[in-house]
Amino acid sequence: MKALIVEDKAYIRTGLINLLETVETDVEIIGECASVKEAVVVANACKPELVFLDINLTDGTGFDFLDQTENLDFKTIFITAYEEYALKALKIGAVDYLLKPVDIDELQSALHKIKSLPIEEQKKQIDTAKKVWHQDDATLVLSLSDSFQVIDLKELLYCESDKGYTTFYLSKNKKYVASKPLKEYEARLEKVNFTRPHQSFMVNLKFIDKYDKSGIIFLNNGKKIPVSSRKKEAFIATFLKYNSL
Numbered sequence: 001m002k003a004l005i006v007e008d009k010a011y012i013r014t015g016l017i018n019l020l021e022t023v024e025t026d027v028e029i030i031g032e033c034a035s036v037k038e039a040v041v042v043a044n045a046c047k048p049e050l051v052f053l054d055i056n057l058t059d060g061t062g063f064d065f066l067d068q069t070e071n072l073d074f075k076t077i078f079i080t081a082y083e084e085y086a087l088k089a090l091k092i093g094a095v096d097y098l099l100k101p102v103d104i105d106e107l108q109s110a111l112h113k114i115k116s117l118p119i120e121e122q123k124k125q126i127d128t129a130k131k132v133w134h135q136d137d138a139t140l141v142l143s144l145s146d147s148f149q150v151i152d153l154k155e156l157l158y159c160e161s162d163k164g165y166t167t168f169y170l171s172k173n174k175k176y177v178a179s180k181p182l183k184e185y186e187a188r189l190e191k192v193n194f195t196r197p198h199q200s201f202m203v204n205l206k207f208i209d210k211y212d213k214s215g216i217i218f219l220n221n222g223k224k225i226p227v228s229s230r231k232k233e234a235f236i237a238t239f240l241k242y243n244s245l
Contacts, residue, residue: 001026001027001028001049001050001075001115002028002030002046002047002048002049002050003020003027003028003029003030003048003049003050003051003052004029004030004031004032004033004039004042004043004046004048004050004051004052004074005017005029005031005032005033005051005052006033006034006036006039006051006052006053006054006057006062006065007032007033007034007052007053007054007057007079008034008035008054008056008057008058009054010034012054012079012100012101012102013032015101015102016052016079016102016107017029019102019104019107020107022104023104023107023108023111025108025111027050027111030046030048031046031048034057034058035057035058035059035060036057036059036060036061036064036065036068037059039051039057039065040065040068040069043065043069043072043074044069044072047072047074048072048074049074049075050074050075050076050077050114051074051075051076051077052077052079052098053065053066053076053077053078053079054078054079054080055078055079055080055086056080056081056086061133062078063129063130063133063134066126066130073119074119075114075117075119075122076095076096076122076126077096077097077098077110077111077114078090078095078096078097078098079097079098079100079102080097080098080099080100081099081100086133088132089129089130089132089133090129092128092129092132092141092143092148093125093126093127093128093129093130093132093148094125094128095122095125095126095129096110096113096114097110098110128141128148131148131150138152138153138154139151139152139153140153140156140185140188140189142168142176142178143178143179143180144176144177144178144179145177145179149176151168151170151176152170153189153192153204155170155171155172155174156168156169156170156194156204157169157170157171157203157204157207157219157221157223158201158202158203158204158207158219158223158225159182159185159189159194159201159202160182160200160201161181161182161199161200161201162200164179164180164181165177165178165179165180165181166178166180166181166182166184166185169223171221182196182200182201182202185202186202189202193205193206193242195235195238195239196231197217197225197226197227197228197231197232197235198225198226198227198228198231199228201225201226203217203219203225205238205239205242205243207219207220207221208220208239211227211235211236211239215227215228215229215232
């Protein structure tokens with residue numbers, strides 16, 4: 001396989017080349033690049049079959065490079081430092097990656113998997129990772145049992161947690177079950193006007209019709225959400241602040 005290394009640190013590039021020579025694969029390095037701009041030019045000229053791609057480069061990201069070379073067909077193995085957000089994107093997309101410094105066993109494993117993976121399948125994985133990476137306040141990507149689902153947070157009424165799973169209830173009676181506990185989404189949702197009035201629920205403040213002082217939230221679709229006694233004071237403060245804006 002003709003391979004291109006896109007990594008802004010020279011010692012990482014050198015180390016990777018040495019490891020590739022050690023494992024005696026059929027990978028031939030045809031170029032090394034340190035920036036998105038340079039990598040786009042080289043990729044278009046040399047047509048690599050495999051790209052070792054750093055996520056954070058001097059003039060952009062690995063996803064910027066992929067956007068600018070989407071007309072080319074090559075497989076990708078990402079290289080990244082231990083960065084929580086980058087790893088989250090790659091893991092949700094199920095994309096192969098190598099942590100810096102690159103480990104020889106992990107390199108061999110990634111090469112073995114990438115050779116048998118169809119390019120179109122990997123492009124779908126990378127597209128999912130890209131959505132997570134670029135995720136803004138408007139959407140959330142859920143990892144479901146058989147797919148990745150993008151939901152519009154403006155349409156999300158509430159979430160309900162049960163035994164490590166979280167059900168997302170949207171308008172028009174749509175719902176999705178994700179195999180993660182509610183706490184995994186709490187910080188993300190709190191940024192976009194969600195509140196957690198109960199251990200098992202998070203609620204979109206804009207869909208609350210009224211709050212009964214007995215400790216019940218009424219959503220505008222008729223759903224009743226309980227408010228726990230220990231969260232009652234904090235919920236009321238959040239509710240009143242939101243509705244005074």
